[in-house]
Amino acid sequence: MTQHEPRFLPDPNGPAEQTTAPFRADFRTLLLTLWRGKMIISAASVVAVLLTTYYVFAVATALYTSSVVVIFDTRQTSVVALPSVIAAVSGEPSSVTSEVEVLRARTLMTDVARHLHLMSDPEFNADLREPGLKTRLRSGIESVLGGGQSFGPPATDDDRTGRDLDRIVNVLLSKVSVRNIPGSHVFRISVTTQSPEKSAIIADTIARLYIDNQMNEKQHATEHAAKWLASRVAELQSQLEDAEAQVAQFTAATALISAPALQVLERQLKELRARIAAAHTRKAKMQGLLGKMVDAQTPHDKVAVADDVLLTQMLSSGRLTPDRIAEFDDRYRDILSRVRIEADRATLQLAALQASETKLDLQIDQQGQDLIALQQLTREAAATRLLYEHFLSRLKETSAQKGIQQADSRVLSHAVVPSFAHSPRKSLIITMAALFGLTCGALYVLVQEAANTSFRTAAALETFSGLPVLGQIPALDVGRVQPARLNLACDARRMEAMRGLRTSILLSQKESQKQVILVTSAMPGEGKTTIALSMGEVLSGLDKKVLVVEGDVRRGRLRQQFKDLPEAGIVSILNETAQIGEGIHRPEGYGADILAANSTRKNPADLFSSRRFRDLVQTLRAQYDYIIIDTPPVLATPDACILAKQADTVLLTVKWDSTSDVQIRETLRLFRSTGVNVSGLVLTQISLKGMKRYGLGGKHSCYADYAARGAPVS
Incomplete structure (x- = not known):
C-alpha cells in the first residue's frame, strides 16, 4: 500500500486541481504495511485469544447435545383392510415440512415441559437462578426511574403460571432443533442443555409424546367419528321410514299408474x-x-x-x-x-x-x-x-x-447420553479468535494506512505539491528540552542533512536572490524554529555573517532556547524604543547573531506590514550576508505571508508522517493569494527507524550512513 499516492499534477505555481489516481494493487507494499503493523496485529490476536480463553474456560457454560431419530412411516399395515377415519399422510415434501413444524409446536413443547416439570429446573426457569449482573443493573435502574410498575388489574396465579410456562416453552424451543435428513422421511430431534442426562431425557420425551399424540389424535378422531356416524345413522333411519311411508300413502291414494x-x-x-x-x-x-x-x-x-x-x-x-x-x-x-x-x-x-x-x-x-x-x-x-x-x-x-390404530411415526434410535460437551468447542473457538484478532489487527493497520494523508518520501511530497524538496532532516536524538543549537552540535547526521539543505538553497537560486531566507510551516510543531537556528549555524560555517530574526512575536521561541538574550527585540526596534545594536546578540557557542522578539500590544501583522519593517530589512541586508527569518505557522496567523514579501527564499517545513495534504494545499493557496512563491519544501523530523519500517531506509537511503556512523561536525 503506497504511503501517499500522487493525486495532483505538478504546477510551477503550486498544487494543481485534484485528480483521482487509478488504484494500484501492490502486493509487496501490502505485505510491508502488514509487517509494519505486526505488533498491533499480534497484540490484537493475543488479546482476542486471552479474552476467548478466559471466556471458554471460566465463563462459558458447557452444553451437551443428545439426539433421537424418528422415522415418518407412510406405509401402514392394515389389520382389517378397512379404510381409516384419518387418511395416511402422503409423504410429500409438504407433509414432511409440516411434521417438522408439528415437532416444534408449542403445544407439544408445553406437554414436554409439564411432563418433565421443567418449571422447577433453574436452567429453564430464570426465577430460580441467582440474578446476574444484567438483571441486577436493570432492577436498579427500574427502582431509580420508577419503572417496572404494572398497570391494570393485578395478575392472578393462573395468569402468572401461564406466563411462566410460556417463558419456559420459549427456552425449551431455543434448546431444541428438528432437522429432516434430506431425501428421507427421517427426523433428527436434538436437544442441547447443561446436563448430558437431561438432554437425552428431553429428546426421548419429545419423541415419545409426539408419537403418543399421533395415537391419541387417531383414537380421538375414531371415537368422534363413531359418535357422529351413530347419530347420523339414527337420523337417516327415521328419514327412510318417513320416505317409505309417504310412498305407500301416495300409492294408496291414487289410481294404479305406470x-x-x-x-x-x-x-x-x-x-x-x-x-x-x-x-x-x-x-x-x-x-x-x-x-x-x-x-x-x-x-x-x-x-x-x-x-x-x-x-x-x-x-x-x-x-x-x-x-x-x-x-x-x-x-x-x-x-x-x-x-x-x-x-x-x-x-x-x-x-x-x-x-x-x-x-x-x-x-x-x-x-x-x-x-x-x-x-x-x-x-x-x-x-x-x-x-x-x-x-x-x-x-x-x-x-x-377401535384399538388397532397405529402411529405414523416410530423411533429408530433413542437418545444416548453424550460423553463430551457439544459447546463450547474450545480449540476451535480459540483458533477462530486468533484468526479474528489477526484479521481485526490487519484491518486496523490497513484502514489506518489508507486514512493517512501525510508524507514519508520526498518524491510523494514533490508530486503532490509540484515544488522541490530541498532538504530531508532527521529527527533529533536528544530530548526536545535541550537548546536547538546543542542538539545540532551533538547530532552529526542532522548536521550533514543541514549542509545538504544549505547546498540546495545556494545552488537552486541566483546569488542576488538568496540573502533573506524565510522559514515557516503550516502548523505548529513542525520544526521550523529548529531549522532556522540550524540554518544560521551551517551558513555561519561558510565564514558568512548571519542573522536569525524571530518573526514569531506571539510565542517568542528563541528566548526559550537562549536565556542570555537582551530585553530589547525586534518590536522595540520597530517602535523606535531601541537601536538595532541593542536587540542583536550572539549567544555563547552559537555562530550567528540573534534578533529575538519581545512582547507588544499591537497586532504583529500591522508591525510587519509597516514601512519601518521594510526599512529594517533593508538595513539588515547591508549588514549581513544572510538573514534567516523564523515565522509563525501560516495556517495560524497571516504573519508569515506578510513577512514573505521581504524574503528572497521561502522554505516551507513539512513534518514527516504528520503534516497532511490538506494543510499543505491550504498553505500554498494562502501564499499564492498574496503573490508569494514558495521556493521549496523541507521534510523535517524524519524517523530513521520509521523509514526502515516503511521500506525506505535501506542501503539506497540517504540516511543509511548517518544511521551507521556519525559525520564530522564543522
Missing part, C-alpha cells in the same frame, strides 16, 4: 288428434261444397257444383221444359239438403272428437303429475336408503377399528 299405461294413453291421444284433423278436413270440405251449391244460380253452375249424374242427364237431354225445370230443382234441393246434413254431421263429429281430446289430455296430465310425484318420492326413499346403508356400513367399520 309408465307403460301412460304411454298407451299418449298413443290414444295421438290417434284421436289424427281423427280430429281428418274431421276438420271433412267439415271444411262439406261446408265449402254447401257454400258453392247455395251460391250457384244457373243450371250449368248447379250441375258443375252438384256433380250429380241425374242432373247432368237432365241438362243434356235438350231443352228444359217447366216440368223438367221443376224436377231439376227438386233434385238439386235434395242434393243440397243431403250436403247440409253431411256438413252438420261433420261439425258434430269434430266437436265430439275435440271433447274426447280434452278429456284424454287432462287424464294424461294428471297421471303424469302423479307419476312424477311417485317417482320423486321413490327416489328420495331410495337415496335415503342408500345413505343409511352407507353410513351404517361406515359405522360398523369405524367401530371395528
